[in-house]
Amino acid sequence: MWNKIHLKLSFTIFSLFIGILILLSIVLNLIFTNFLSSKVHDEANELAAHLSTMLEEQGNSAEQMADFTGVQMYILSSQGRFIESKTSDASIYPNYIWDNRKLLEGKKVEREFTFNNELYLLHGIPVTTNPTVKGIYVISSLENMKDSIQTIRNLLFITGFGALLLALGCIFFLSKRLSNPLLKIESATRQIAKGELNLEIPVETKDEIGSLSQAINDLAKELKQYRDNRSEFFANVSHELKTPITYMEGYADILAKDLVENDEEKKKYLQIISEEARRLNVIINDLFELSKMEEGKIDLKLMSVEPTSIIQRSIDKVQLKAQEKDLTIRSKLSPVPHIFVDSNRLEQIILNLLDNAIRYTAEGYIQVSLTSELEGVVISICDTGPGISTEELPNIFERFYRVEKSRSRAYGGTGLGLSIVQSLVLQQGGTIHVESKIGEGTRFKVMFPSITSSSLKSHSFKI
Ligand SMILES: Nc1ncnc2c1ncn2[C@@H]1O[C@H](COP(=O)(O)OP(=O)(O)OP(=O)(O)O)[C@@H](O)[C@H]1O
Ligand SMILES: [Mg+2]
Structure with a gap:
């Protein structure tokens, strides 16, 4: 079953297609994930920076702003403790997410963490102008980003699967279209081999299959010509051999039946027989020589x-x-x-x-x-x-x-x-x-x- 050309072709193209599709999906997934993640990180970073400026300049309105934008804000005092607020409680998060030391050193903090099965992004921005406040942490949820990535992945999967099905159908159809003429050519060639030399394969295309059909047609024509020539050759040979034999038979018969009138006539007939025998010999020698030449077997002493x-x-x-x-x-x-x-x-x-x-x-x-x-x-x-x-x-x-x-x-x-x-x-x-x-x-x-x-x-x- 696997010896069918259309199956082999389909399998090869299909494997190639799947390979390309998988690679493409990986690349697309990476591009989208990176794009979304960097976009969300940038936005969160910008918001955190904005909040820190607001905190320095307008105090409480920063807390309202954080509330409004759906992020949680935690203020770190110069002693390295969280300043309590009404809206947020830093103690609900595990300790490892904070990096107070870094923030106190005046460095930015940025990390993702999972808490209660949800993904969060933590930004720490140092505050320099306020003597009591050393920095702020802003925690924003990355669940929306996770959902968007999942949606993109689902879309990629669905389109990929659809493309796969479509490609499978197309490849199978095309391979069949390609192998069908070959099957026709095969059966025509078998018929030609059986001797049906008048058969002609229709040349429908100008591609390699078309020229293969044409080549087989030419071969059939050539074979037909060869067959006709051969029959003509044998007809000629038998005719040429028959003529002297008929003469010899006729005259030998006359001599055998003693139907000659005198010695002179007898001599003449014997001469004809001898002449025809010589002729027969010449024809046979010529034929033998020709066949040797055609087979390229003659010995030339060049x-x-x-x-x-x-x-x-x-x-x-x-x-x-x-x-x-x-x-x-x-x-x-x-x-x-x-x-x-x-x-x-x-x-x-x-x-x-x-x-x-x-x-x-x-x-x-x-x-x-x-x-x-x-x-x-x-x-x-x-x-x-x-x-x-x-x-x-x-x-x-x-x-x-x-x-x-x-x-x-x-x-x-x-x-x-x-x-x-x-x-x-x-x-x-x-x-x-x-x-x-x-x-x-x-x-x-x-x-x-x-x-x-x-x-x-x-x-x-x-x-
Ligand atoms: N010099 C020539 N003048 C006129 N016709 C010629 C001449 N040479 C050949 N031919 C013609 O060409 C034909 C083929 O010649 P070819 O020598 O092959 O055969 P052939 O002479 O008939 O027989 P073979 O040579 O086998 O005894 C001859 O039958 C003859 O009609
Ligand atoms: Mg001659």
Whole structure:
């Protein structure tokens, strides 16, 4: 039960509130008590001083005045005895309240005392001008002050208690208001976890809870996209695997049933089966490679590499294929600084791009260039092929994406080459860009940062 956030919050704020309230009450009580007490003391002191002056100047009228103001006045003779009067009898009070010695020495006396359960204030004022009278004592009751303090305390208690109740209600209500959306978010998240990815949490506020709801909505969207992509990926994979298998099955069936007319036809079918088996092997290898790359498991043997020889070797490898299509490969390889890559993976990247250029170009030439630019070493592979439209261009690095679906089967592509190329380039710290114009050709530009003495140090640190 105590694991509820609104209860924890209420309890914390409430404890804090009680603490502040108690402190405030103590301070207020002290302020009021001190204020009242000093006010009463001052008044009594003033009255006592006034009475002593009256006594010196007008004699008996001081006694009437004391009677009138509700205080008792006692006159101390120069012998240290009380001078008897009709209105007051000093002997009713206990002896310890008086301080005749101090008064006789000409010093003021001021003290509070309790008598018959009532609080009194005693003031002693020395009299100097009268030879028989040495001083007067004035006793005033502090019961009124006590009552006022009690009233203030009662008021403080009642208002404090009221504020406490009000705060309790408000805190509970506010905490509930705060925790309710969290509970809603929790149940929505559980539903999302169960696979209800179309669910959207309403974003009602612009505070942290609002942004949490938005973040969960974004997560759900992302998950949905991932799920859709995955289903599309599996559909693509099974389709791509099914096609060569269907070919192989069909031709193998014909051969098994001996439905061929001559040896030449038999050879042709066997060739198709072998070609499709090879294709199947390539697809499986590509998929395996892609999944390894996505998990970040590919082993890159990064080292300082001089790219010219690797590019030249790649061109040599595809030269025959180009010649078969009457395409020329022109190369302009300027001397460039070393780059920090895996040489086999660099060759794989260039071979893939050259393979595309040859595959999709019907006539013309392929231009390979290597230059050193400000941002690094740039390898550019340009062809005079059909080009790719601006709408299709952003998609060509996606897995299984082929510009012309029906035609690309004739070219033998699966649409995995460029996604492998992109992953390899990015994982080696490079970038890849493509420019294309329909009917004119396509240019792929791969850039790797060149090694300077300082970057070499940081590279060797990473390894
Ligand atoms: N140089 C190019 N000229 C014209 N279109 C291209 C070029 N390179 C790639 N494309 C288009 O981009 C698509 C994706 O290329 P990608 O290399 O990823 O796949 P693929 O060549 O079809 O198959 P794979 O390389 O896996 O055998 C191709 O199907 C093709 O339509
Ligand atoms: Mg390709």
